[in-house]
Amino acid sequence: MVTTPRSVWRNPIHFLAFGLGSGAVPKAPGTFGTLAGLLIYLCLPAMSPMSYVAFIAVMLLLGIWLCGKTADDIGVHDHGGIVWDEFVGIWLTLWLIPEGWLWLCLAFVLFRIFDIAKPWPIGWLDRKLGGGLGIMMDDVLAGAFAWICLQVLALFI
Template sequence: MSTFPDPSLDPIRRPSLDWVFKKPWRLLAFGFGTGVLRPGPGTWGTVLAWVLWVLGLQLLSDVQMAVFLPLAFLIGCWACHRTGYDLGISDHGGMNWDEMVAFWLVLWLIPQTWLAQGIAFALFRFFDILKPPPVRYFDQRLHNGFGVMWDDILAAAYTLLVMAILVRFGVLA
């Protein structure tokens, strides 16, 4: 694959659901289609991640989750890179597999209550949108699939730090 994005391509600003479903890496990068939803495609991807967690991912053992998350991250690097190349935009806002993987990491490591999950959802979206340092630094400097995925892992780290403080001080059990 050549350098990114290909200057000979006209960037696709608003991909259609049909475009997303034509290639498996696009489908994955766009969170099974949630990335075309407006407003807030990242929020829709995070909602889908939460739904998938409730529907079954939470049943994975710690060992299974410790294998699943790095694999989902690596596959996401590949899928987001390929999709960004197809779009001509390295970090398109509709690519939300990064939110999904990062939020699964958060959900795995927090108390399994609706209250904790709701707070974690709000915190994760806050940090993902605000991009406090060093999240913004990496978001601006890292490109391709790894860059797309990495800044959301950092937003998850901020979320986990705040959640740990809330648990430590007895706000959450």
């Protein structure tokens, strides 16, 4: 277990990168970060599909900077507590899914499976890319894989 740097509670950039503090939990910070991202999603205003894509794109670009800066500042690349990438990954997973708690739960579970298991090419990308881009992209790809699975399920359910 890697300890949470104190700067998370003092530096607004680190606080955001640590998912508003959700990544500071001692066990399973990625899971708690994903849960926090899901809760934020539930509070978002209604958006058109293209507005939501723009929102995700802006949050991705912000995340590349936030996560890269925080990793550099604390001297740990992809510290387990940096969970802004989980926020963006779950938000991507939730794009255009059917309404209802079943779909939210399926999105959460599928995203966590892909994020943890890191099947090819997610794991490869995770190893090859550095900096904020590297921190973000494996979760974006995990979110895309989970989204594809949900869209296929939606065709049959």
